[in-house]
Structures are given as C-alpha cells and as structure tokens.
Amino acid sequence: MLKLALSLLCSAICALFLLGAVLDQLASNDNSPTPPQLQLQLQLQRTVLDTIATQADEQSAAQLSDFIAQQQQHWQLALSLVNCNSLALPPELQQQLAASQILPLAGSEGTSYLKALASHPDWLLQLHIPPEAGHQPEDLWLTLALYGGLCLIMLLWLAPLTRRLWLLSHTARQFGAGQLQARLPHSRWSYISELEQSFNQMARQIEQLMADNRLLASSLSHDLRTPIACLRFGLDAALDEPDPAQKNQYLQRLEQDLDRMEAMVNAFLEYASLDRQHQHWQLSQVDMLQLCQQALHSCAPLAAARQLRLVLDSPVTPLPMLCGHPHWLYRVLLNLLQNACRYAEQQITLELRLEPLQLCVRVRDDGAGIAATDASRIFQPFVRLETQSSTAPQFGLGLAIVRKVLDWHQAQITLETHAPTGASFLLSFPLTQQAGVDSTPAQHQANGAVPEMK
Incomplete structure (x- = not known):
C-alpha cells in the first residue's frame, strides 16, 4: 500500500506543477498588457488627472461642471465630480487627499482615482477605469482547464489500478467458483503488488490443502478397506472356531490388524x-x-538390528547456524535415516558440506536404490514403492512430510542417484542473514566427524 500512496502523491504533485506551468504559459501569451505597459499606462492616467485637476482649480464653482464635461469628451475618459460628504473615508485616506495626492480605490466595477481640488474643497475629481474586457471569462476558462487536466491525469493514474482491482475481483470469483488454478498475472507496474502476491499465496495454500484433503480421503478410504475386510473375516473365523488355541491365533491377528489401522x-x-x-x-x-548426531543416535538401535554402519562426515571448520524449527528438522533427518536403514546393505552415510550461500546435508545408503521412473513421484503423499526389503508398515507419508517441512524452511531436497547404485538425498538449506556464517556453534568434534555406530 505504500507504493499506492506514493504513486498517488507523485501523480498529484506532478499534475499540479505541470498544469500550472502550461496555464501560466498560455496566460502569458494573451493580448493583455505587459507589466511595463501597465506601469506606463497608469503613469499617463495620473498625469492626465493631475493636469485636469490643476485646470479645474482655475475654474469658478459655476463653470466647474461644464469644464469637467468638456474634458471628459476631449480625453475620452470617465471623469466626474464627487461630493466629499458622499464618501466615508478613514482619516488616513483623508490625509492622503489633503496632501494633494491621488487616491486609488479598487472595486468590483474597476478602479477609481480621486484627486482633491484645492479651489473647491467640497468636490473631488474622480477618474474611473473599468476592468479589462474579457478578463473574467478568461480566468474562468483557465480554472476549468486546471481542474479538467487534473481530473484527466488522475483518471490516467486510476486506469491501471482499476484494471488490477478488476482482475483481482475476477480471479477471486473464478477461485470461488471452483477454479483453484486461477492466479493473478504478475505485473511490475501494479500499485497493489503486495496484495496480489498475498492473494496468489493464499490461493496456492488453499489449492494444496484441498488437494491434500482429497488425496487423504481417497487414500484413507482405500487403505482402510483391506484391514477392515481382514477384521471381518478374522472375526467370523474366530467366532466359528471351536478350538481355543486356534481362536487365540485369530484374535492375535485381529490385534495386529488393529495396530496397523491405528498406525x-x-x-x-x-x-x-x-x-x-x-x-x-x-x-x-x-x-x-548436533542435530545430525542426535538423529544418528536415535537410529542406532535400528541400524544395529540390521548390522549397518552409521557414518557422519562433516568438515573440520565450524558450520553456520540455521534459522528453523529444530523438532521438524530433526524429524526430516530421522525419516531419511529410517528409510535408509530399511533398504541399506552395509552402510549409511550422513554428510554435511558448506557451499556458497547454502548448507548441504546428504543422506546416502548402499541399497538397491530408486528407479528413475519413480524419482519424480516418491515425494508425493501416499506413494509407496514395491520392495522386498522391509516388512514394517508403510503408508507413503515419510518423504511427503520431509518435502513439506523443507518447503517451509525454503530448502530443497533432490534425489541424486538411482538404482542400482543406492539412494542419495541431498538437502540444500539457504544461508540467510538470520543464520549467517558468523553464527557458529560453540562445540564441534575436533576432526569434524563422530565415530561410526554399529
């Protein structure tokens, strides 16, 4: 919204300055007198008024009116006599008239110049200058042009904003109608880019949640049918079995099926x-x-049961700290190590490497590996590969959880090798300012690795 406010302020300021400069240029090119011409015209009028006032002082009271009328026709000026008692002037202006100065009085009908007559103290000589013809309509048109141009510039500024708001409303209607792939196209000139990005992010999250819910419902209903059918058949067999020993075996199988359903x-x-x-x-x-050491320690019993070696390989130099959630990062490592324990033949290696702008963690085993055709779908939820290496219950959620947690940490996971050379998962964590290279752990192994666990 800051971009929107700044763009509006800049548009208004630029519009005012631009229109003001244009209108000033137009006004300066009209036929009105220039300031030097106005000054010369005013000086000429004052000189004429002084001359007529001097001649009027030489006239008698009876001849004064006829003299002013003759001068008016001769000079083609609006001359008249004004009685002093008809004007209520403040003392300052009265003193200015008494000093034989010309007193200008401006009004809506023009400007009047008053001059006191020394020989006729009851009368004032008045020269009336009407306003210039066509001046007021010209000011009106200039004012209308100013506001009209300002409105036009504001409309031009509002056009992209209105379009983006219309696109936002249209996309929201599409999304509400069930088109979950609807997104706002990116535009570098948008005033509401933050709002659009928030909407697109919200739409992606909702689409992912809807897809997960549909997948969860379909997979759960599909996977529950088999144990439920086994429970039904086992329960019928246990009810019909007269031998107590055989019935106990059926009940034990039912308990195993229930444990599998619960898991x-x-x-x-x-x-x-x-x-x-x-x-x-x-x-x-x-x-x-430290997190890798804890994960290896937790997997040590499972590795010992299958006679596997666990190796931690890390550099001698201290590694930077990461900004993240320790519990879920531990779960990521634990899931990958448990998967490796199921399929490894002899050894599992957990490797840490510091690369430019990222910290890499690699989990590698020497098992049968993963086929290239399965590499693109193993991170999807409820995807299980058909293998003979493990009899433990699997639901295809381990790598999906790993992928989701790493996405939340802005990290990436990549399957590096394929069958039959073993599986190798590479985790790449970006090093941000919050987890810079200066934030190093206080304790490390002297040789950068821990002894192998058997």
Whole structure:
C-alpha cells in the first residue's frame, strides 16, 4: 500500500506543477498588457488627472461642471465630480487627499482615482477605469482547464489500478467458483503488488490443502478397506472356531490388524495436521551438526538390528547456524535415516558440506536404490514403492512430510542417484542473514566427524 500512496502523491504533485506551468504559459501569451505597459499606462492616467485637476482649480464653482464635461469628451475618459460628504473615508485616506495626492480605490466595477481640488474643497475629481474586457471569462476558462487536466491525469493514474482491482475481483470469483488454478498475472507496474502476491499465496495454500484433503480421503478410504475386510473375516473365523488355541491365533491377528489401522490413522492425522502446526512455529537457531548426531543416535538401535554402519562426515571448520524449527528438522533427518536403514546393505552415510550461500546435508545408503521412473513421484503423499526389503508398515507419508517441512524452511531436497547404485538425498538449506556464517556453534568434534555406530 505504500507504493499506492506514493504513486498517488507523485501523480498529484506532478499534475499540479505541470498544469500550472502550461496555464501560466498560455496566460502569458494573451493580448493583455505587459507589466511595463501597465506601469506606463497608469503613469499617463495620473498625469492626465493631475493636469485636469490643476485646470479645474482655475475654474469658478459655476463653470466647474461644464469644464469637467468638456474634458471628459476631449480625453475620452470617465471623469466626474464627487461630493466629499458622499464618501466615508478613514482619516488616513483623508490625509492622503489633503496632501494633494491621488487616491486609488479598487472595486468590483474597476478602479477609481480621486484627486482633491484645492479651489473647491467640497468636490473631488474622480477618474474611473473599468476592468479589462474579457478578463473574467478568461480566468474562468483557465480554472476549468486546471481542474479538467487534473481530473484527466488522475483518471490516467486510476486506469491501471482499476484494471488490477478488476482482475483481482475476477480471479477471486473464478477461485470461488471452483477454479483453484486461477492466479493473478504478475505485473511490475501494479500499485497493489503486495496484495496480489498475498492473494496468489493464499490461493496456492488453499489449492494444496484441498488437494491434500482429497488425496487423504481417497487414500484413507482405500487403505482402510483391506484391514477392515481382514477384521471381518478374522472375526467370523474366530467366532466359528471351536478350538481355543486356534481362536487365540485369530484374535492375535485381529490385534495386529488393529495396530496397523491405528498406525495408519495416526500417520494420516499427523500429515493432515502439519499445516495447522506450522502456524504456531517458533523458529530458533539450529546447530545442524548436533542435530545430525542426535538423529544418528536415535537410529542406532535400528541400524544395529540390521548390522549397518552409521557414518557422519562433516568438515573440520565450524558450520553456520540455521534459522528453523529444530523438532521438524530433526524429524526430516530421522525419516531419511529410517528409510535408509530399511533398504541399506552395509552402510549409511550422513554428510554435511558448506557451499556458497547454502548448507548441504546428504543422506546416502548402499541399497538397491530408486528407479528413475519413480524419482519424480516418491515425494508425493501416499506413494509407496514395491520392495522386498522391509516388512514394517508403510503408508507413503515419510518423504511427503520431509518435502513439506523443507518447503517451509525454503530448502530443497533432490534425489541424486538411482538404482542400482543406492539412494542419495541431498538437502540444500539457504544461508540467510538470520543464520549467517558468523553464527557458529560453540562445540564441534575436533576432526569434524563422530565415530561410526554399529
């Protein structure tokens, strides 16, 4: 909105100065007398008035009126006699008349010059100068031109604003009608670019939420059918089984199916609540080296069960701090390491590297890897790859959560290698001013790595 206010102020100021300069130029090119001509004309009128007043003083009282009438015809001027008692002049003006000076009186009908007659103290000689013909209509047209030009410039300024507001209203109607892909086109000349960006961001978030909800509903309904059917068949079999031992086996299978359903529902609800939890985030400075060590320590039992080695490779130099949410960044590392533990053959490597303007974290395993055809869809929610390496329940939400959390941190995740050379996930975190290179953790390993965990 600051851009809108500044553009309006600049348009108004430029319009006033531009129109004022143009109208002044037009007014200076008319046929009215120039200031030197006006001064010369005024001096001539004063000289004529002094001359007639001097001659009038030589006339008798009876001849005075006839003399003024003759001078009026001779000079073609509006001369007249005014009785002193008919004018209520303040003392200062009366003193000016008494000193034989010419007294100018301006009014709506023109300007009058009064001159006292020494031989006739009861009378004043008056010279009336009417206003210039056509002066008032010319001022009116100039005034109308000023306001008309100002309105025209304001209309030209309002034209792009009105268009952008119309586009905003039209896009909002399209979005409300169900066209969730409707967006406002970018324009560098828009006065309300911040409002348009906020609308587009809101539309993207709503579209993503709607897509997640539809995907969640379809996937949940699809994935629940199999355990529900198993529960129904198992319950019927347990009711019809007379052998108590066999019935207990059926009941144990039912309990396993219930555990799987509970885990599935909890995973779906956790994914659905991510955006709500994101609204209450409290960001802080995060030491990625310490976070990687904690994630490796948490995965150590799972790696030991599969006889895998965990290796942390980090540079000797201190790494910068990141501005983020430590809990969810820890979850990102934990999800990637747990996936690697499921598919790795012998070793999992967690690598940290400092590159220009970004901090890179790489999680690499030596398993079967991911096929190139699956590389573009593994980060989508509820996508599960068919593998033989893991028997644990999977719902296709781990990498989707990783992708969403990294998007909130303005970070990127990339799958670097494909089958059969193992999987390698590269996380790239931008280094902003909040997490500059001067903010380094206080404690690091001397050699930049921790011992291998078996």
